Amino acid sequence: MLLVDDEPEFLQELGPYLRARGWTVTTSPAPPEALVQLATHADIAVVVTDVRIADRDGLELAHRILRERTGPTAVAVVVVTGHGELRGSNPTSAPMELPILYKPLAMGVFMATLEAAACRAHAARMAACGNPRGDSPTS
Amino acid sequence: VEEFPHLPTLNVAAAISAAVAAVLLLMHRQELLEMRGRSWILCFAAMSVAFVAFAVRGSGPDWVPIVVGNAMAWLALAAAWHGSRQLRAAPSCASLVVVPCLLWIGLCTTSEFYTSEQVRIATAGGFGIVLLSGATIEAWISWRATRLSSLRDVALLFSLYFPYFLLRSLFVLVGQPSVALAMGGWLVFVSATAIPYMILAVTRERAIQTQRQREVDGLRAGRADIDRLLKDLPAVVFLRELLPDGSTRLLYRGGDAERVTGWPAAVLDQLDDVSQLAVSLTDAERTASYKRAMAGEVASLEYEIKQPGGGTKWVRAIGRVLDQRPDGPVLGVGHIVDIQEQRNAEARAASAARLASLGEMALGLAHELRQPLAIVSMAAENVLDDIETGDLKAAEARLHRIIRQNQRASDIIDNLRRFATGAQHAGSAEPVALQEAVERALLLAGGSLHAAGVAVEQDIPSPSPVALAWPGAIEQMLVNLLSNANDAMAARPPGTRRVRIIAAADHGAGTVRLAVSDTGGGVPPHILPRLFQPFVTTKTQDRGTGLGLAICHGMAKALGGGIAARNQDEGATFTIILPAAPPPARDAARSAA
Numbered sequence: 233m234l235l236v237d238d239e240p241e242f243l244q245e246l247g248p249y250l251r252a253r254g255w256t257v258t259t260s261p262a263p264p265e266a267l268v269q270l271a272t273h274a275d276i277a278v279v280v281t282d283v284r285i286a287d288r289d290g291l292e293l294a295h296r297i298l299r300e301r302t303g304p305t306a307v308a309v310v311v312v313t314g315h316g317e318l319r320g321s322n323p324t325s326a327p328m329e330l331p332i333l334y335k336p337l338a339m340g341v342f343m344a345t346l347e348a349a350a351c352r353a354h355a356a357r358m359a360a361c362g363n364p365r366g367d368s369p370t371s
Numbered sequence: 372v373e374e375f376p377h378l379p380t381l382n383v384a385a386a387i388s389a390a391v392a393a394v395l396l397l398m399h400r401q402e403l404l405e406m407r408g409r410s411w412i413l414c415f416a417a418m419s420v421a422f423v424a425f426a427v428r429g430s431g432p433d434w435v436p437i438v439v440g441n442a443m444a445w446l447a448l449a450a451a452w453h454g455s456r457q458l459r460a461a462p463s464c465a466s467l468v469v470v471p472c473l474l475w476i477g478l479c480t481t482s483e484f485y486t487s488e489q490v491r492i493a494t495a496g497g498f499g500i501v502l503l504s505g506a507t508i509e510a511w512i513s514w515r516a517t518r519l520s521s522l523r524d525v526a527l528l529f530s531l532y533f534p535y536f537l538l539r540s541l542f543v544l545v546g547q548p549s550v551a552l553a554m555g556g557w558l559v560f561v562s563a564t565a566i567p568y569m570i571l572a573v574t575r576e577r578a579i580q581t582q583r584q585r586e587v588d589g590l591r592a593g594r595a596d597i598d599r600l601l602k603d604l605p606a607v608v609f610l611r612e613l614l615p616d617g618s619t620r621l622l623y624r625g626g627d628a629e630r631v632t633g634w635p636a637a638v639l640d641q642l643d644d645v646s647q648l649a650v651s652l653t654d655a656e657r658t659a660s661y662k663r664a665m666a667g668e669v670a671s672l673e674y675e676i677k678q679p680g681g682g683t684k685w686v687r688a689i690g691r692v693l694d695q696r697p698d699g700p701v702l703g704v705g706h707i708v709d710i711q712e713q714r715n716a717e718a719r720a721a722s723a724a725r726l727a728s729l730g731e732m733a734l735g736l737a738h739e740l741r742q743p744l745a746i747v748s749m750a751a752e753n754v755l756d757d758i759e760t761g762d763l764k765a766a767e768a769r770l771h772r773i774i775r776q777n778q779r780a781s782d783i784i785d786n787l788r789r790f791a792t793g794a795q796h797a798g799s800a801e802p803v804a805l806q807e808a809v810e811r812a813l814l815l816a817g818g819s820l821h822a823a824g825v826a827v828e829q830d831i832p833s834p835s836p837v838a839l840a841w842p843g844a845i846e847q848m849l850v851n852l853l854s855n856a857n858d859a860m861a862a863r864p865p866g867t868r869r870v871r872i873i874a875a876a877d878h879g880a881g882t883v884r885l886a887v888s889d890t891g892g893g894v895p896p897h898i899l900p901r902l903f904q905p906f907v908t909t910k911t912q913d914r915g916t917g918l919g920l921a922i923c924h925g926m927a928k929a930l931g932g933g934i935a936a937r938n939q940d941e942g943a944t945f946t947i948i949l950p951a952a953p954p955p956a957r958d959a960a961r962s963a964a
Contacts, residue, residue, distance in 0.1 A: 239742055241772060245749035252756050284738075284822055289865060314741035335745035339752055 233346070234273075235259045236266045236281040236290065237312075246280075253343070263293040270297065276307060277353040278346060283313040294330060306356035308349035312337060379426045381556060385563040386422030389415045392567025399571065402578045407457045408570075410468060414450035415567045417443045417472075422563065438479045441495055445471040448502035451529075451566075455509030458573065459516035471498060503532050519580065521572035528562050528569065594623075601625040607632065607645060607707040612700045613692070617661055619644065619703065631686065631709045633678050645707055648676035650683055664690050664703055673710065684711040717925060724851075724922045739783050739818035743776040750776070783814055800930060802952035803845055805874040805885055806835030812849035820857050825868040836876035836883040838949040840930050845885070845949070848926060848934070851919040852887040852945050859891025859943065867941075876951055882932065885947045893938035902936050923947070 233255055237243050243259040250257045258273065260266040263281075270276055279297055281290040294309040301307040314335045329352075331345050393415035396403060403409055424440030449468045456463040475498065478484045484491060510526035513519075535558050542551035601608055610623040621643045628639050632648065639645075646652055652674040663670040669691045675683040690705025750769040757766035809829060813820075820827055838845060853870060860868040873886040894902060903924035920934075927934040932949040 239746065241746045241776070242742070242749065245746055245753055245769070245772070249749060249753050249756065252753075284824065289824065312745075314738040314745065335741040336748040337745060339748075 233257055233278040233280065233350075234266060234269055234276045236261075236263065236279065236293065238262065238282065249339075250346075255346075263290065266293060267296075270301070270307065274305065277357075278308050278310065278349045280310045280312060280346070283311060298329060302356070303360035304357055306353050306360065308353040308356075310345055310349050312342075379428075379430075381560050382422045382426035385560050386419045386426065388564040389419035389422060389567055392571065393419060395571055396567070396574070399574055402574045405578070405581065407460065408454055408574060408577075410450040410457060410465065411454040411570050411574075413468065414447045414454055415570075417447040417450060418563055418567075421447060434479075437485070437491070438476060441498075442472045442475045442479075445475050445498055445502060448499070448506055451506040452502060452509055454570070455506055455513050458510075458519075458522060458577070459513040461509075461513075471502060500536070503529065507532070517577070517580070519573055519576045521569055521576050525566055525569045525573065528566055531558060531562070598625055601627075603627055605630055605709065609645075609690075609705055609707070610693075611644075611690070611703045611705070613661070613665065613703045614700060617658065619661075622702075626706070631707055632676060633684060635679070638679075645676065645686070646672075646674060646688065649674040650677055651675045660688075660690075664692055665701070667692060670705075684709065685714045686710060721922050721925075724919050737818070738822055739814070740780055743780040743783075746776045747773050747780075800839045800841055800950075802837045803840045803842065804835040804837050805845070805883060806831050806833075808838075808845040809849060809872055809874070809885075812846045812853065815846070816850045816853040816857070820853060820870065823857050823861065823868060824865045825857055825860060825870055828869065828871045829873075830871065831874040832876075836874050837952040838883045838885075839952045840949055844926050844930065845947075848923045848947055849885070849887065851923050852947075855919065855945075856887060856889035856891060856942075859889055863890060863892070878951075881951050882948050883951045885949070886944055888939070888942060888944040890941040891943065892941065893943045894936060896938070899936060899938070903934065 233250070235243055235246055235250075235257060237246075237259075238261050240261070243261075247257045247259055256275070258269055258276070260269050266279065266281070270279070279294070281294055283290045290313075291311065294311055297307050297309050309330055311330060311332045312335055313332060331349070333342055333345060393412055396412045396415060400409070400412065403411065421440050421443035424435050424443060428436040428440075446469065449471050453463050453465065453468045478494065484494070507526060507529035510522060510529055514523040514526050535554060539551040539555060542548065542554075604626040606626045607624060607628045608626045609621065612620040612622055614620065624639075628634075628645070629636055632639060632645055634648070642648070646657070652672075656672060656674075660670040660672040669689060671687060671689045673685060673687045675685055678684055686707050687710045688705060688707045690703050693702040693704045750773050754766045754769045754773075757763065757769065809831065813827065817827065849872075856870050860870075867890055869890045871886075871888040873884075873888070875884045875886075876882075877884060903920050920936075924934050927947055927949065930949055932947065934945065934947050936943055936945050938944075
């Protein structure tokens with residue numbers, strides 16, 4: 233999985249936590265770097281991103297990944313945010329495809345969401361293997 | 372009559388003198404009329420006739436000096452009596468003036484009186500002493516009443532007759548009646564020639580005195596008019612004398628001072644200066660205001676004064692120099708108004724604007740607080756893991772991180788509290804490093820800017836310029852400007868939203884400058900001139916109160932600086948000018964020396 237956040241201390245804590253729980257974790261401080269990481273590491277199945285990263289839009293990154301990475305290279309995205317404004321608002325994507333969690337993270341929910349996201353990405357990839365024109369989110 | 376010795380030349384001269392005086396007085400009758408002194412003309416006219424009548428003694432019919440001469444003499448003396456009373460405006464009846472004269476003529480018609488010289492001389496002496504005493508006493512009293520010095524001289528001359536009567540009796544007793552007669556002749560001559568001109572002097576002096584009195588009355592009436600006009604004015608109007616030693620003296624005070632100051636007139640009348648009631652006025656402020664006034668500027672001074680029922684109220688005194696002479700006293704004029712209501716409104720507006728800013732900041736602050744909390748909770752989870760795996764070194768590092776992040780969160784809350792409490796206007800200004808103020812402001816507003824994807828650039832020299840300001844004031848102004856910049860750039864595409872904070876010191880002017888530029892397209896030109904007026908806003912109702920910049924403006928001005936706005940390049944630039952703090956290095960150097 234790939235963690236995208238501009239707060240290094242947050243990455244320094246979340247990374248080890250997830251690694252201790254069996255995840256392979258890479259981190260990235262900004263969306264452009266994140267896209268490079270994604271392109272070079274095909275095994276990344278889940279991206280966890282903040283909504284605002286420096287002056288770049290994390291939500292835009294999330295949508296772009298969901299749009300571009302479908303089928304056999306499908307990647308699930310989880311958004312974490314420190315902003316209150318997304319709560320109760322109506323994100324453009326379906327909650328199932330783009331879960332939004334709030335900082336500070338409730339770890340139980342977060343881990344469950346991550347598992348679900350990993351399953352979703354895995355299922356999408358498996359479906360794509362069996363049926364190349366499978367039900368990708370953009371189809 | 373023996374009182375008047377037979378010296379025809381002397382008598383004619385006296386007659387001419389009295390006649391000339393009568394004519395002169397006639398020419399000044401306007402002044403005489405005003406002082407109701409017409410009877411003096413009659414006095415000298417009668418005197419003139421009397422001397423002519425005495426002059427013909429021996430060379431003409433007997434009855435002329437005896438009847439006409441004496442009757443005219445009594446008329447002159449009675450007129451002098453009457454005239455003296457008139458000079459002090461004492462009640463007097465003009466027709467009584469002729470009574471002694473008519474009485475004498477009446478007596479002369481009886482044959483015993485006319486033929487017996489003894490009886491005649493005795494009667495004439497009685498008439499003379501009574502009328503002369505009356506005129507003399509009245510002249511003295513009138514002098515006491517009017518303080519006309521020329522009238523005193525008249526009274527003195529009249530008084531000379533009394534020692535004369537004594538001496539005359541003495542000389543008659545020692546058998547020298549001729550000496551007595553000569554003395555009397557000269558005295559009559561001197562007084563008859565001198566008194567008329569003295570009366571002329573009295574009329575002139577009286578005219579001047581009346582003129583002065585009129586001027587004084589006019590001034591008094593004018594002042595009463597001013598008092599009446601100013602009575603209900605909600606301001607204290609004052610005229611002061613500014614002395615070279617820096618002190619001032621009250622010359623006039625008008626207006627509704629009781630309402631402005633809240634103190635009764637009895638207390639205010641005891642006060643030379645309303646600022647004696649001040650509770651928060653330093654000598655430095657007084658001196659500075661005095662110097663401004665002396666430099667020809669309009670000096671304005673705001674201070675709190677005690678109230679009779681406890682508590683205080685704010686007033687503003689404004690003064691300027693009326694006219695300044697190279698040396699000697701300088702006149703200053705000014706007024707004091709009650710600005711408590713204005714202060715209250717300003718405080719309410721400031722607090723409203725602060726609350727509005729707080730609302731605008733709330734979202735950004737939520738993010739600012741969540742970030743450290745997220746790190747703290749993650750780190751705590753990891754500490755649990757570390758304890759499980761026995762990696763105590765890692766656990767220790769994480770606990771330190773937790774402490775650090777907690778501190779970060781508590782700093783944000785501290786800043787928020789300081790902001791919400793408001794800058795203490797009443798407190799004294801302290802040196803504030805602009806770098807630190809910018810950091811504190813960014814802790815508050817940075818969240819919102821960050822959330823909106825605004826890039827913040829800083830250009831602050833090192834060491835940072837240091838301003839003289841109330842704690843929190845610069846932060847409040849900066850938060851306002853940053854929040855405005857943020858709102859202004861909301862419609863701009865992401866990636867082009869930039870805020871630039873520039874600090875600089877202007878050593879020549881003793882000021883520091885803090886500029887905030889944005890890329891929000893600038894302020895509409897038609898709003899720019901009145902941008903700092905209250906309730907002027909470019910935002911919609913739910914975003915802005917229109918008070919923020921007005922508060923910034925008021926605050927910068929109160930600190931002895933100012934704030935200006937201009938459009939440039941891609942957006943607006945707001946520049947705050949504040950007085951620079953005196954460099955501490957100088958103090959250190961002085962103490963080292």
